[in-house]
Amino acid sequence: MHAKPKHTTQEEHETTIVTAAIPASNHHMRTSNRRKCICISTTLTTILAIALLILILALTVFKSKKPITTVNSVAINDINATINLIPLKISINISLDIKISVKNPNKIGITYHNSSAALMYKGHDVGNVPIPAGKIGSGDTKQMNLTLTVFADRLLSDVDVYGDVISGNFMLSSYTRIYGKVRVLNLFNIHVSSTSTCDLKIDVLNRKIVYQRCHYKNKV
Numbered sequence: 001m002h003a004k005p006k007h008t009t010q011e012e013h014e015t016t017i018v019t020a021a022i023p024a025s026n027h028h029m030r031t032s033n034r035r036k037c038i039c040i041s042t043t044l045t046t047i048l049a050i051a052l053l054i055l056i057l058a059l060t061v062f063k064s065k066k067p068i069t070t071v072n073s074v075a076i077n078d079i080n081a082t083i084n085l086i087p088l089k090i091s092i093n094i095s096l097d098i099k100i101s102v103k104n105p106n107k108i109g110i111t112y113h114n115s116s117a118a119l120m121y122k123g124h125d126v127g128n129v130p131i132p133a134g135k136i137g138s139g140d141t142k143q144m145n146l147t148l149t150v151f152a153d154r155l156l157s158d159v160d161v162y163g164d165v166i167s168g169n170f171m172l173s174s175y176t177r178i179y180g181k182v183r184v185l186n187l188f189n190i191h192v193s194s195t196s197t198c199d200l201k202i203d204v205l206n207r208k209i210v211y212q213r214c215h216y217k218n219k220v
Contacts (some may be wrong), residue, residue, distance in 0.1 A: 064190040066218035104136040112180030120173040
């Protein structure tokens with residue numbers, strides 16, 4: 001007795017083809033996903049390596065350092081003081097030449113903003129001069145020659161000035177501040193500043209500075 005051959009219908013044939021095709025499709029998708037994972041991992045590793053390199057450079061070679069301000073000299077340019085007893089009136093004119101230097105110890109330049117230098121009498125601003133914005137190159141030192149003059153009208157409201165001028169010892173303080181930024185690897189800015197304060201005692205009668213002491217403060 002011969003078995004009759006089994007005929008496969010068209011629907012069963014299509015099902016067989018589709019079923020047989022699935023494993024090949026899955027293999028292709030797995031291969032594609034694996035390649036994507038490798039590509040993403042490589043990209044992330046590269047980004048992390050670059051970020052780490054930038055961080056190391058920022059903390060070592062390009063680490064921001066404080067600018068250093070030094071007052072090289074303070075000299076009297078002009079001084080004139082007169083006192084009238086009746087009526088009581090004082091006229092005073094003091095002009096100082098101050099030479100300062102600002103050193104940039106960084107591997108990159110410092111860009112500083114508009115600033116000013118001031119003369120202070122017992123905490124009050126009695127004279128100032130602007131310091132224009134500029135730039136100090138890597139490892140360079142910027143020399144600044146400033147002339148500061150006391151504005152007499154700002155002193156007249158302080159009664160202590162009469163006693164100081166009569167005694168011959170006139171106390172002043174000079175204050176200078178330079179502030180700006182250091183741009184590290186063209187990615188981010190570090191703000192820096194440097195200030196100097198000099199306490200001065202001026203002998204009005206002999207037209208000379210008899211005492212000078214300077215203080216410095218640098219920040220980053």
